[in-house]
Amino acid sequence: MLVLFCFGFIRARDQTTVFQHLPGQQYFVVLDDYPVEKEKTYMAVGQMINSDLKIITYLSKSQPVRLAKPGDILCFNGTPELIENEGNPFEFDYRGYLNSKKIGYRIFLKEDRYHLLNGFRKLNIRRSALIFRKKLIDNLYRSGINDKNVHLVSSISFGARDDVDKATIQSFTNTGVIHVLAVSGMNVALIFVVLDFLFRFLKSGHAGYCFYTVIILSGIWGYALITGMSASILRATMMFTFVIIGNVLQRNSNIFNSLAVSAFFLIVLEPEIIGDVGFQLSYAAVLSIVVIQPFLYKLLYFKNRLCDQIWLLLSVTFAAQIGTLPFTLHYFHQFPVYFWMANLVVIPLVTLILYLSFVVVFLAFFSLVLSSVFALLLDWSVRLVLLTVNFVENLPHAVLKGLYPSLFQIAMVLLIAYLFYRFYINGKMVFLRRMILAVILFTLTAGIGTFRQLTRAEIVFFNIPGTRALALTSGREVIVLYDHCEKAVEKLDYYLKPYLGDRGIRRIEMFRLSDSLRMKGRNICVIGNFIFFRGVRFYVEPANNVAENKADPALYPDLVWLRDIGAGKLDFTSVHPSGIILYRASDDVENEINTHYPHRGLNVRKAILLTSQSSISGMKNKNRCGYFNQPE
Numbered sequence: 001m002l003v004l005f006c007f008g009f010i011r012a013r014d015q016t017t018v019f020q021h022l023p024g025q026q027y028f029v030v031l032d033d034y035p036v037e038k039e040k041t042y043m044a045v046g047q048m049i050n051s052d053l054k055i056i057t058y059l060s061k062s063q064p065v066r067l068a069k070p071g072d073i074l075c076f077n078g079t080p081e082l083i084e085n086e087g088n089p090f091e092f093d094y095r096g097y098l099n100s101k102k103i104g105y106r107i108f109l110k111e112d113r114y115h116l117l118n119g120f121r122k123l124n125i126r127r128s129a130l131i132f133r134k135k136l137i138d139n140l141y142r143s144g145i146n147d148k149n150v151h152l153v154s155s156i157s158f159g160a161r162d163d164v165d166k167a168t169i170q171s172f173t174n175t176g177v178i179h180v181l182a183v184s185g186m187n188v189a190l191i192f193v194v195l196d197f198l199f200r201f202l203k204s205g206h207a208g209y210c211f212y213t214v215i216i217l218s219g220i221w222g223y224a225l226i227t228g229m230s231a232s233i234l235r236a237t238m239m240f241t242f243v244i245i246g247n248v249l250q251r252n253s254n255i256f257n258s259l260a261v262s263a264f265f266l267i268v269l270e271p272e273i274i275g276d277v278g279f280q281l282s283y284a285a286v287l288s289i290v291v292i293q294p295f296l297y298k299l300l301y302f303k304n305r306l307c308d309q310i311w312l313l314l315s316v317t318f319a320a321q322i323g324t325l326p327f328t329l330h331y332f333h334q335f336p337v338y339f340w341m342a343n344l345v346v347i348p349l350v351t352l353i354l355y356l357s358f359v360v361v362f363l364a365f366f367s368l369v370l371s372s373v374f375a376l377l378l379d380w381s382v383r384l385v386l387l388t389v390n391f392v393e394n395l396p397h398a399v400l401k402g403l404y405p406s407l408f409q410i411a412m413v414l415l416i417a418y419l420f421y422r423f424y425i426n427g428k429m430v431f432l433r434r435m436i437l438a439v440i441l442f443t444l445t446a447g448i449g450t451f452r453q454l455t456r457a458e459i460v461f462f463n464i465p466g467t468r469a470l471a472l473t474s475g476r477e478v479i480v481l482y483d484h485c486e487k488a489v490e491k492l493d494y495y496l497k498p499y500l501g502d503r504g505i506r507r508i509e510m511f512r513l514s515d516s517l518r519m520k521g522r523n524i525c526v527i528g529n530f531i532f533f534r535g536v537r538f539y540v541e542p543a544n545n546v547a548e549n550k551a552d553p554a555l556y557p558d559l560v561w562l563r564d565i566g567a568g569k570l571d572f573t574s575v576h577p578s579g580i581i582l583y584r585a586s587d588d589v590e591n592e593i594n595t596h597y598p599h600r601g602l603n604v605r606k607a608i609l610l611t612s613q614s615s616i617s618g619m620k621n622k623n624r625c626g627y628f629n630q631p632e
Contacts, residue, residue, distance in 0.1 A: 087606025176339025288323020
C-alpha cells in the first residue's frame with residue numbers, strides 16, 4: 001500500500017501542468033468539440049497544435065464558426081490570458097477545475113482576428129465519436145421531436161448536456177433527479193442487455209465466447225466514447241468490463257472488488273479524476289446502494305408485487321441519497337425534500353426514454369415515418385418527466401437551501417455512519433462507544449462553529465467585475481455597500497452567496513454607495529463619504545464623482561477605498577491612512593499609488609479580509625493581508 005501511495009503521488013505530481021504566460025503571436029488550435037452558442041459569442045474549447053495545453057476561445061458569431069466541427073483548425077492572432085479565479089470568499093475553484101482538464105487559457109476574438117482553415121482537419125477517436133454522436137442527435141431532430149425535448153433526450157441518452165437550458169438543470173437539481181441527466185450505469189446496462197440479446201448465440205465454445213466478449217466490450221466502450229467519457233460512465237463501463245472478463249475466466253464477481261478495482265484503474269490512468277464531483281457522487285451512490293439498500297429493503301415486506309417493486313425502487317433511492325448526501329451538501333448546499341417522490345416517477349420514465357430514444361435513432365436511418373411514430377411516444381414521455389419535475393419543485397418547502405457544512409463536519413458524519421454500520425454488522429460495543437465519542441466531538445465542533453458565527457466581526461472587499469462591493473459583517477448580520485451597474489443585483493447574488501452561506505448570515509441589508517446617507521445601524525455610522533464600523537474609519541470614493549477631502553481631522557480615515565486613480569485628487573499626505581484599496585486597477589495605477597503613498601496601495605484582484613484594527617495596520621505589508629482561497 002505504501003508503494004502504491006508513493007507511486008500515485010509521483011504520478012499525480014508529474015501530471016500537474018504549470019501554466020505560464022504566453023506571448024502574443026499566431027496560434028493554431030484544434031477544436032475538441034462543437035462550438036457552444038452563448039448570448040453574444042460562440043465558446044469553443046481546443047487543443048493547441050504541438051502542445052497538450054488547451055484553450056477556451058470566445059468567438060464573435062459568424063456562419064463558419066456555427067458550422068465548425070471537432071477536429072477543425074482555428075487560426076488566430078492574439079495573446080491568450082491565464083484563467084484566474086476572482087478570489088472571492090469560498091468561491092468555486094473554477095481555475096483548478098479547468099486546469100485538471102489541461103485548460104489554462106482563454107481569449108476573446110472578434111471576427112476579423114480569427115479564421116478556420118478550410119480543408120484541414122485533425123481527428124482522433126474521441127473527436128470522431130463526437131461527430132458520430134451529432135449524427136445520432138440529428139436523427140432525433142429529423143423525427144419531429146420538440147427542440148427543448150430533444151436537448152433533454154440527448155443529455156439522458158448520449159451525454160450531450162451543453163444545450164440543456166440552465167432553468168431545466170436547476171429544476172432537476174431542486175427535485176433530486178439531476179443524476180438522470182448524467183449518463184451512468186443504467187445506460188451501460190441497457191447497451192449490455194441489447195448487445196447480449198443480439199449476440200447471445202455466440203456463447204457456444206471457447207472461441208465463440210471470446211468473440212462475444214470482444215463485441216460486448218467494444219459496444220460499451222464505444223458508447224462511453226460517444227457520450228463523452230464522463231466520470232460516471234467510466235465507472236460503470238469499467239465495472240462492467242471486469243465483470244465480463246471475470247465471466248470469461250469463470251470467476252464469480254464481487255461488487256466491492258469491482259468497485260475498488262475500477263476506481264483504482266481510473267485513478268492510475270487519470271489521478272485528477274479523484275477530485276471530479278461526478279466521480280465522487282457515482283462511487284458514493286453505488287457503494288451506498290450496495291451497503292445500505294439491503295438493510296432498508298428488509299425493513300418492510302409487501303405480498304403485493306407492485307407494492308414490493310415500488311418499495312424496492314424507493315429503498316434504492318433512499319440508499320443512494322444517504323450515501324451522496326455529504327457530497328451534495330458540500331457542493332450544492334441544498335437538500336431536495338421530495339427527492340423520493342420525483343425519483344419514483346422519473347426513473348421509470350427515463351428508462352422508457354432510453355429505450356425509445358435508441359429505437360427512434362436506429363429507425364431514422366431507414367424510415368422517418370416509422371421513426372416519427374416512436375418519436376411521438378418519446379416526446380410525450382419527456383413531457384411527463386418535465387411535468388413531474390415542475391410539480392415536485394413547486395411543492396411547499398421542496399428545497400432546503402443555505403446548507404454549508406464544513407469538510408470536518410462531513411468527515412465526522414461519514415465516520416459516524418461507518419461506525420454505526422460496523423456496530424450493526426458485528427454487534428461489538430467498541431464500535432458503539434467510538435460512535436458516541438464521534439457524535440460528542442461533532443456536537444462540540446458544531447457549537448464552536450456557531451459561537452464563531454455569532455461573535456464574528458469582519459470587513460470584506462469583494463472582487464466583482466463591473467462593480468465594487470463591500471461587506472460589513474457583525475455576527476450573523478451583514479451590510480453590503482455596492483456601486484450601481486447593469487445587473488448589479490444578479491452579480492451580487494452570485495458572488496456573495498458562498499460567503500453569506502458559510503458565515504451563517506441570517507440578515508442582510510444592501511445599500512448603493514450613492515444612498516449611503518440612508519444607512520442606519522447599530523454597528524455602522526455614516527458621515528458624508530466616511531464610514532465608521534467597529535472602530536474602523538474609512539473613506540469611500542463616490543461612484544460618479546471624487547469629493548475633496550476637507551473633513552474634520554477627527555474623520556481622518558484608516559482606509560481609503562478608491563474606484564480608479566482618484567487618489568491623485570485627494571490630499572492624504574497629512575492623514576497617512578494605513579491602506580489605500582484600489583478597485584481592479586492595473587499594475588501601472590497601483591505603482592502610481594505606491595509612488596505617492598509608499599507601501600499602502602493594494603489592488604482588489606482577490607477579496608480582502610480585515611478582521612480587526614491590527615489587520616488594517618498590517619496592510620502596510622501586503623504579505624500580512626489575508627486573502628481567501630489563495631494566500632499571498
